[in-house]
Amino acid sequence: MADQLHLAVSPDAVHLFLDFQLAYREVEKNYESLVASFDLSESRFIILMFLYYADDKQLLPSEIAHKLGVTKPTISKLLRGMEQQGLVSSHQSSTDKRVRDIQLTPAGEKLLRTFLPYNYRSSSLLFEDFTDEEKQQFAHLLRKLLKSKDKIQQLEEDYHEHRKN
Numbered sequence: 001m002a003d004q005l006h007l008a009v010s011p012d013a014v015h016l017f018l019d020f021q022l023a024y025r026e027v028e029k030n031y032e033s034l035v036a037s038f039d040l041s042e043s044r045f046i047i048l049m050f051l052y053y054a055d056d057k058q059l060l061p062s063e064i065a066h067k068l069g070v071t072k073p074t075i076s077k078l079l080r081g082m083e084q085q086g087l088v089s090s091h092q093s094s095t096d097k098r099v100r101d102i103q104l105t106p107a108g109e110k111l112l113r114t115f116l117p118y119n120y121r122s123s124s125l126l127f128e129d130f131t132d133e134e135k136q137q138f139a140h141l142l143r144k145l146l147k148s149k150d151k152i153q154q155l156e157e158d159y160h161e162h163r164k165n
Helices: 011-036 042-053 061-068 072-085 106-127 132-148 150-164
Strands: 088-092 100-104
Touching (some): 011 106, 042 100, 061 100, 100 106, 132 150
Antiparallel strands (some): 088 100
């Protein structure tokens, strides 16, 4: 198939990518399970962190959406659920009456403080079998991988161009 599309394929690279995907999925599955045991999702946890470090522990929904990289409808749904949980509160902005500020509640801060040690411990456990040198090398390789991700987008653009012809 790769020959038909005139694509250069490295079997080693394909196997490495499959191993990477498997490792990521397994780690993510276990991490999501840990987060869920605190009645959180990764997105809700990140929102709590954003609010905790924000001035007055509050942000506009649009700021949260931008920081999280999601759409306004997605952030609205997340924030409604968090408000129902009592993790955040919503009140009219003092600077713009058309918008509402989202603020971290004492219950949200308490949950965050309860979860954070488990979050940090999970990171430590994940890499405890790595030497310091391996951690540095892994970080270096991840940065290289991130730089290469744009090549996938270019491949997609090439595919669409190929389909036009």
